[in-house]
Amino acid sequence: MSSNKGSAYGKPAGDTDFRKKYDLDEYAAKAAKREEDEKEERKARYEAKIAGKKYYKPLTGDETETVARNATQDFSKLVGTSTLVPAGSGVGKKGRGAGFYCEACDLTFKDNKQFVEHTNSMQHQRATGHTGSVRKATAEEVRQRIDTLWERMQANKRENVVSLKERLEVRKEEEDKEREEKRRKRKELEERKRAEKEKELKIKTEYGDDVRVEGEHDEEDMMAALGFTGFGSSKK
Known part of the structure; x- marks a missing residue:
């Protein structure tokens, strides 16, 4: 019986047939x-x-003019967070390390101020494909920019007014609830005292004034137990 060690496709498989x-x-x-x-x-x-x-890296001719950033960076979201950094991944500012990392320049900065200054530097501009020079805007573009900023400012004002109004309304509702709760407790206390008074009067009406109502003569009983039967005058 002969053993066939060839491949399933009908020809022997070599050591390098499946290698790249x-x-x-x-x-x-x-x-x-x-x-x-x-x-x-x-x-x-x-x-x-x-x-x-x-x-600075020399220009290749494919760069575009530098434009203003249209997005803001909210560093407050990073407060209280942690990032895992592999050991030896960064040396000094070079490489990804603990801090604010610039992927375009492969640099890490320890605080947000250094990071923002870096994004405005020529080094970062060249690395991101910008020439570093800014095109002079026309008068029409300046007017459009002013109109856009004005509309944005008005929208922020309207939002703040609405938010303030909502906060005042919520606070007013909370104060009304607190006042209502105080009135309810005060009313319950008054009703309980009135019920106790009516019960005391009913008992005395039925059994006379000599009947001792619970709690009525507690102070006198305590003084008698201590031996104080009365305070007479020394004058005769």
């Missing part, structure tokens, strides 16, 4: 290009340092 094949020449060319770019960048950084200037 790489073009070594292509990867070697990419590595050489990367090394050349890094060498030129190091040279440019050194020349900028010698000249007392700060190095």
Whole structure:
């Protein structure tokens, strides 16, 4: 009996049939290009340092003009939260670490002020595909911008007025409930005292004034138990 160790498709399976094949020449060319770019960048950084200037990545021609941010960053949402950071993930500002991370520049900042200053820097602008220069707005664009800001301010005022009015109404309802609860307790106390008084009068009416009502002569009984039968005058 002969054993067939071939593949299920009718031909023997080799060791490299299911492995991904790489073009070594292509990867070697990419590595050489990367090394050349890094060498030129190091040279440019050194020349900028010698000249007392700060190095920025050269423009490629695909950048757009810098525009104002249309979204605000609410850092208050991060108060009381925690973030897990892998050990050794960041060294200094480089890499993702504990703090505010800029993915475009691969930098981490310890406080929000440094992070905001970084987002306004030329380094971040170049990394995000902006030239760093701002286009001069026309008079019509300025008027439209003023109208937009004015409408936004009026909307915020209306919202604040509504919110204040709602808060005052809620507070008024709470005060009314508190007053009603006090009136109810006071009324219950008065009714209980009136019922006790009526019960006392009814008992005395039926049995006479000599009948001792519960709690009526507690103070006199206590003084008698202590030996104080009365306080007479020494004058004769």
